[in-house]
Amino acid sequence: xxxxxxxxxxxxxxxxxxxxxxxxxxxxxxxxxTVVIDFDVGLRNLDxxxxxxxxxxxxxxxxxxxxxxxxxxxxxxxxCDELYVLPASQTRDKEALNxxxxxxxxxxxxxxxxxxxxxxxxxxEKGATLAMYYADDAFVVTNPEVSSVRDSDRMLGILAxxxxxxxxxxxxxxxxxxxxxxxxxxxxxxxxxxxxxxQEILSMHLLGVIPESGSVLNSSNAxxxxxxxxxxDAGQAYADVVARYLGEDVPHRFINDKKGxxxxxxxx
Amino acid sequence: MSAPQxxxxxxxxxxxxxxxxxxxxxxxLFGNDLAVIGEQLSRxxxxxxxxxxxxxxxxxxxxxxxxxxxxxFAGVVNLCRDLGMVPIGVRGGNSGHNRSAEVLAMAILADRxxxxxxxxxxxxxxxxxxxxxxxxxxxxxGNPTRLVTQPVRSGQRIHADGGxxxxxxxxxxxxxxxxxxxxxxxxTLRGRALAGxxxxxxxxxxxxxxxxxxIAIAGQYQVSENMDDSIRGLPVQVYLENHSLMIxxx
Numbered sequence: 001x002x003x004x005x006x007x008x009x010x011x012x013x014x015x016x017x018x019x020x021x022x023x024x025x026x027x028x029x030x031x032x033x034t035v036v037i038d039f040d041v042g043l044r045n046l047d048x049x050x051x052x053x054x055x056x057x058x059x060x061x062x063x064x065x066x067x068x069x070x071x072x073x074x075x076x077x078x079x080c081d082e083l084y085v086l087p088a089s090q091t092r093d094k095e096a097l098n099x100x101x102x103x104x105x106x107x108x109x110x111x112x113x114x115x116x117x118x119x120x121x122x123x124x125e126k127g128a129t130l131a132m133y134y135a136d137d138a139f140v141v142t143n144p145e146v147s148s149v150r151d152s153d154r155m156l157g158i159l160a161x162x163x164x165x166x167x168x169x170x171x172x173x174x175x176x177x178x179x180x181x182x183x184x185x186x187x188x189x190x191x192x193x194x195x196x197x198x199q200e201i202l203s204m205h206l207l208g209v210i211p212e213s214g215s216v217l218n219s220s221n222a223x224x225x226x227x228x229x230x231x232x233d234a235g236q237a238y239a240d241v242v243a244r245y246l247g248e249d250v251p252h253r254f255i256n257d258k259k260g261x262x263x264x265x266x267x268x
Numbered sequence: 269m270s271a272p273q274x275x276x277x278x279x280x281x282x283x284x285x286x287x288x289x290x291x292x293x294x295x296x297l298f299g300n301d302l303a304v305i306g307e308q309l310s311r312x313x314x315x316x317x318x319x320x321x322x323x324x325x326x327x328x329x330x331x332x333x334x335x336x337x338x339x340x341f342a343g344v345v346n347l348c349r350d351l352g353m354v355p356i357g358v359r360g361g362n363s364g365h366n367r368s369a370e371v372l373a374m375a376i377l378a379d380r381x382x383x384x385x386x387x388x389x390x391x392x393x394x395x396x397x398x399x400x401x402x403x404x405x406x407x408x409x410g411n412p413t414r415l416v417t418q419p420v421r422s423g424q425r426i427h428a429d430g431g432x433x434x435x436x437x438x439x440x441x442x443x444x445x446x447x448x449x450x451x452x453x454x455x456t457l458r459g460r461a462l463a464g465x466x467x468x469x470x471x472x473x474x475x476x477x478x479x480x481x482x483i484a485i486a487g488q489y490q491v492s493e494n495m496d497d498s499i500r501g502l503p504v505q506v507y508l509e510n511h512s513l514m515i516x517x518x
Contacts, residue, residue, distance in 0.1 A: 150422055153440045157421030201458075203419055203438065 002110040005117050006135035006173075008159075010151030012122030014143045015180040018216055019238070020119035021049045021225035023139070026242030028083035029227075032114040035074065038088035039131035040121035041097060047087040050077065051223025061089035064101035070108055079228070084113075094127045106134050124158055133164050137174045137245075139207065143181050144193040149201050152177075156202065176207035178241065183212045184257040195255055208241035210234050211254040292356075295348070296328040300339040306347050313351045321352040326377055330360030341368035412449070420445060420459065427465075441481060450474070462489075463506075473506040474518070488513055 007020040017038075024036035038046035041061060047053040052075045058068035063086075070086075077083040086105075089096065109116055120131035132138060138159050142152040159173050160166060166173075179198060186192035195209060215232035219225070227242070229235040233254060240250045297305065313320045325348060332339055348355045357375030358365060366376050412431025420426055420435060422442030433447035436454045443459035445451060449471055451463045456477035464471030464486035471485055478499055482491050485508045495515065503518040 150441060153422040154442065157424045157443075160418070160421070161424075200456075201438075201440070 002106075002113050002116050003137065004106060004135050005115060005137045005139060006120055006132040007117060007139045007141060008120040008128060008132055008155055009122065009141040009148070010124060010128075010155035011143070011148040014141050014148055015178075015210070015216075016122070016141050017045045017049050017119055018220065018226060019139060019141050019178060019180065019210075020046060020117050022227040022235075022238040023242060023245075024083060024115070024117045025077070025080060025225040026227045026239060027115050027117075027246075028077070028080045030242065030246065031082065033082045033112065034115040034117060035084040035086060035109055035113045036117040036119060037086040038119050039097075039127050040119065041088045041092055041094045041127060042090065043121065044088035044090050046119050047075075047085065048223060049220050050085050050225065052077070052085055052087070053223070056087045059087045059089040060105070061092045061096045063105055064096065064098065070105060094121075094125070097126060097130050099130065099133060102130050103134060124154065128155075129158065129162055132159055132173070133162070135159075135163060135173050136165075137176065139176050139178050140202075140204070141178045141180050142198060142202070144179055144187070144195075144198055146193070149193065149198055153202055156204065175204050176245070177202060177204045178207050179209045181212045182209045182254065184255065188257065206252075207244060208237060209252055209255050210237040210241070290324075293323060293325045294328045294359075295325050295353075295355075296331065297339065297344070298331045300332060300337050302340055302343045302347065305344060309347060309351060313353075317352065322354060323352075324354045324356045327355060327358045328360045329358055329362075329365045333360055333362040333365060336362070338364060339368075341365065342372060345372055345374070414447070419455075422459070447471070460484075464508075469508050474504075476503045477501055478504045478515070483513065483515075485513060490515075 058073035062068040121127040213234035359377040414428035419437040428447035432449035438455035453475040457475040
């Protein structure tokens with residue numbers, strides 16, 4: 001029985017697709033057969049970030065409408081055997097998605113995969129609500145600024161009330177906070193919300209803090225999930241997140257400012 | 269009282285005008301199809317014909333007025349009479365409905381519910397309903413206080429109908445909590461809190477940390493901008509005094 005993870009936020013542009021790609025690659029590299037699904041019909045990005053945009057033949061909407069079977073639509077990642085991508089349609093719109101169709105696809109995938117990562121679109125409309133409907137876990141990606149926190153809060157309310165688990169009164173979706181694009185320098189100066197500030201407003205379990213990093217743009221340009229860039233701080237932070245999610249006790253490395261040699265010698 | 273006298277008939281106590289109240293059944297109409305109304309009404313009366321025989325009833329036309337629908341008023345009245353009921357008046361109708369009622373010499377009764385519904389109307393289709401899971405405990409019979417133990421998230425709306433509301437977590441910005449009685453937030457209040465929603469001016473709002481966007485008691489409201497800085501972030505109570513909202517630290 002697969003564990004379904006939705007990567008969602010409410011706010012756009014906070015790093016959902018970057019996170020989905022990184023988490024899926026991270027889980028697969030640890031030997032867990034994983035599929036990552038793009039739910040952003042019409043504005044698909046996951047295939048770009050995963051570097052498989054030139055191999056897309058069939059997509060999620062083709063499968064729902066019976067035009068292709070799931071085997072035909074799944075794209076195997078060239079770098080990791082255990083990782084598959086199910087891209088979204090670019091030409092259709094989200095009206096083509098429906099609850100039953102998605103349910104059937106997830107049911108089918110459940111037999112073959114250990115983890116199903118659903119990359120949600122921004123917003124709280126159909127694409128987003130369908131991406132989270134069948135979820136067991138939710139990674140709520142938040143930037144440490146007021147609009148993102150407000151939107152994440154809204155999304156938490158929706159997760160608690162409009163999911164399949166909520167409707168059938170089962171154990172609720174497990175919510176994890178992923179604080180993305182964090183800059184300790186700006187927090188220090190008071191320009192950015194701190195981890196404590198965000199925790200106070202959202203009161204949820206902190207899965208990880210991903211630092212702001214120039215390497216993320218370079219990676220997505222190259223079609224490489226950031227977690228494969230072991231030299232980058234963001235990549236390392238995602239690796240920590242995957243380890244933490246799988247149960248390891250990993251200390252948070254990127255909340256405080258990195259001190260250079262001089263900084264450490266002379267304090268401050 | 270003087271003895272009745274034939275010379276001054278105006279002074280003799282032949283009549284007495286007093287007020288009294290009666291509880292009457294209300295027949296609410298949701299559509300204007302006479303055939304369907306007749307069928308559903310007969311089925312209901314069949315279940316307890318004695319209850320309905322010679323019973324005065326009032327017709328509530330508010331759903332029809334809201335949908336701007338006409339109705340064959342005389343037809344409905346005859347249906348009721350055929351089933352043994354005594355229609356005596358209407359309420360909630362629009363001007364058209366009321367004119368038909370007057371023609372048939374029916375009383376036009378005040379719609380006491382109109383104001384209440386305007387204040388406490390449940391949220392339209394938007395996903396702003398309170399979470400239907402066991403953490404939001406509904407009022408228990410005999411104890412109308414509603415207890416909410418999970419954070420009230422942005423966009424959620426909680427309405428404690430007929431009683432007090434207690435929240436033992438925070439209320440996020442963009443959330444709305446409404447109670448007909450008092451509101452207690454044992455956490456940070458960042459959203460909107462409306463107490464005394466049905467007009468109870470003695471209702472109060474209590475919170476551990478006042479950061480509300482808007483507070484209101486019985487319709488008297490104040491937005492965050494107009495609140496004194498000295499009470500922000502403190503445990504406070506809010507109450508009405510002479511139509512003014514008073515916010516005092518606890």
